[in-house]
Amino acid sequence: MNRVSRRVMNVWTELGPRFLPFADAATPDLPLSRLLRLSLFQVSVGMALVLLVGTLNRVMIVELGVPSSLVAIMISLPLIFAPFRALIGFRSDIHQSAFGWRRVPYIFRGTMVQFGGLTTMPFALLVLSGGGNASHYPMWVGDFGAAVSFLLVGAGLHTTQTVGLALATDLAPTESRPKVVGLMYVMLLAGMIVSALLFGAFLANFSPFRLIQVVQASALATIILNIVALWKQEGVRIPKLHEPRPEANFTQAWASFVQGERAIRRLFAIGLGTMAFSMEDVLLEPYGGQILHLTVSSTTKLTATLAVGGLVGFWLASRVLSRGADPFRMAASGAMVGVPAFALVILAAPSHLPLFFGVGTLLIGFGAGLFGHGTLTATMNAAPADQAGLALGAWGAVQASGAGVAVALGGIIHDIVAHANDGQNSAAMAYDTVYSIEIILLFGALLTMAPLCVKRLAASR
Amino acid sequence: MADTDEKVGPSGLTLRQAEELHASLVEGTRIFFCFAVFAHLLAYIYSPWLH
Numbered sequence: 001m002n003r004v005s006r007r008v009m010n011v012w013t014e015l016g017p018r019f020l021p022f023a024d025a026a027t028p029d030l031p032l033s034r035l036l037r038l039s040l041f042q043v044s045v046g047m048a049l050v051l052l053v054g055t056l057n058r059v060m061i062v063e064l065g066v067p068s069s070l071v072a073i074m075i076s077l078p079l080i081f082a083p084f085r086a087l088i089g090f091r092s093d094i095h096q097s098a099f100g101w102r103r104v105p106y107i108f109r110g111t112m113v114q115f116g117g118l119t120t121m122p123f124a125l126l127v128l129s130g131g132g133n134a135s136h137y138p139m140w141v142g143d144f145g146a147a148v149s150f151l152l153v154g155a156g157l158h159t160t161q162t163v164g165l166a167l168a169t170d171l172a173p174t175e176s177r178p179k180v181v182g183l184m185y186v187m188l189l190a191g192m193i194v195s196a197l198l199f200g201a202f203l204a205n206f207s208p209f210r211l212i213q214v215v216q217a218s219a220l221a222t223i224i225l226n227i228v229a230l231w232k233q234e235g236v237r238i239p240k241l242h243e244p245r246p247e248a249n250f251t252q253a254w255a256s257f258v259q260g261e262r263a264i265r266r267l268f269a270i271g272l273g274t275m276a277f278s279m280e281d282v283l284l285e286p287y288g289g290q291i292l293h294l295t296v297s298s299t300t301k302l303t304a305t306l307a308v309g310g311l312v313g314f315w316l317a318s319r320v321l322s323r324g325a326d327p328f329r330m331a332a333s334g335a336m337v338g339v340p341a342f343a344l345v346i347l348a349a350p351s352h353l354p355l356f357f358g359v360g361t362l363l364i365g366f367g368a369g370l371f372g373h374g375t376l377t378a379t380m381n382a383a384p385a386d387q388a389g390l391a392l393g394a395w396g397a398v399q400a401s402g403a404g405v406a407v408a409l410g411g412i413i414h415d416i417v418a419h420a421n422d423g424q425n426s427a428a429m430a431y432d433t434v435y436s437i438e439i440i441l442l443f444g445a446l447l448t449m450a451p452l453c454v455k456r457l458a459a460s461r
Numbered sequence: 462m463a464d465t466d467e468k469v470g471p472s473g474l475t476l477r478q479a480e481e482l483h484a485s486l487v488e489g490t491r492i493f494f495c496f497a498v499f500a501h502l503l504a505y506i507y508s509p510w511l512h
């Protein structure tokens with residue numbers, strides 16, 4: 001080690017513990033203020049998600065004139081990392097550190113990678129659009145730059161979220177987990193809504209310079225939010241010599257994980273339900289406009305309606321589950337709410353009652369809220385203490401891939417059906433096909449979950 | 462090494478912990494440097510030093 005390194009290391013040892021990012025001791029109780037602070041990492045994740053899927057999606061197509069097929073590919077790139085969440089979570093479970101940390105190093109790296117993706121992204125997008133001097137360079141330069149920055153953001157946000165949720169599982173005792181899960185979801189939603197509004201306001205007068213400012217500001221916000229979230233959360237534990245090392249092989253760890261309480265059935269149910277609640281994502285607004293002839297401003301209110309439904313769902317689920325209800329039954333009731341919700345949305349067109357559409361949308365949000373909350377709480381409760389990262393990673397992998405694939409599938413199925421039937425009623429039929437598939441998926445999820453709920457009932461008697 | 466788990470200085474860090482902290486700092490600096498180079502490269506392609 002050279003002399004500079006020695007110097008810097010001395011600085012670390014001389015600093016008071018106040019300036020170092022760990023808890024003095026692992027406290028058994030978890031006050032709400034600390035929990036709120038931890039949930040800030042969800043705000044940064046929500047911000048990155050909304051930036052990719054909402055804001056930059058539009059900016060690339062409208063302001064920068066990038067072909068929409070290329071935009072669709074770029075936006076779906078982060079999805080590649082979704083299945084790796086299980087692996088990331090597992091790696092954090094077995095991480096060896098002199099601090100006894102398992103989560104901090106991974107959240108730190110995830111944050112760093114997300115920051116890197118966001119700081120390079122505005123330049124990459126400008127080069128991708130062929131503006132400025134970029135037209136003198138071959139096309140692949142822009143494609144490559146944009147792909148790298150999208151991949152970095154994706155890798156970063158999947159790592160941060162997976163390991164962050166694992167840390168929340170480590171910290172929260174079983175009885176406060178419903179509260180923690182509710183808070184995590186609410187903060188994700190809040191992060192998405194607030195940053196969507198802010199991005200919209202700041203990018204109203206679009207210029208390349210403004211794009212750079214806004215996206216880089218979000219990169220900085222990511223770092224600040226995540227550091228505040230992580231500060232002194234994970235306790236230091238000096239690992240003892242000859243401590244038994246945890247299972248260091250992913251295949252073996254996975255094999256022991258799926259042997260746990262019907263793990264595969266749970267994951268399957270989570271996948272089906274998530275897909276059912278995600279497929280309509282990009283179709284609700286055009287359905288309102290094209291079929292129900294709603295104005296643009298009233299279709300925008302849909303997003304708000306969906307969010308309000310979700311918030312009510314998270315709140316109710318937190319309350320009920322805190323009293324000790326079974327989380328999988330909560331998830332099942334979410335799916336049961338979803339069935340009439342999609343039916344109402346379908347019925348809105350023939351009955352010419354936009355009210356049905358509004359109520360249906362609210363109920364979709366509500367059902368998705370109950371379902372999401374129930375499955376995440378169940379995952380946390382079922383996670384073995386030494387495999388929390390793997391369990392939360394598996395949940396996230398299924399959930400994120402399911403949602404991503406479903407949104408894409410929804411659009412594709414709609415386009416195929418609309419294309420195949422060029423008659424008069426085909427416009428509504430294309431949407432109704434997707435909504436009907438969602439109802440079928442919900443029934444599938446309910447069937448898959450039924451044994452999980454029945455077993456719980458039998459056990460509680 | 463027997464002394465690696467002894468606490469040194471007012472921070473209460475062990476030598477091993479200080480080393481790990483320092484290693485992360487070095488790693489982070491390298492990675493941030495790579496990001497900076499990448500961002501500068503893209504910025505140069507778009508508008509060579511704002512000319």
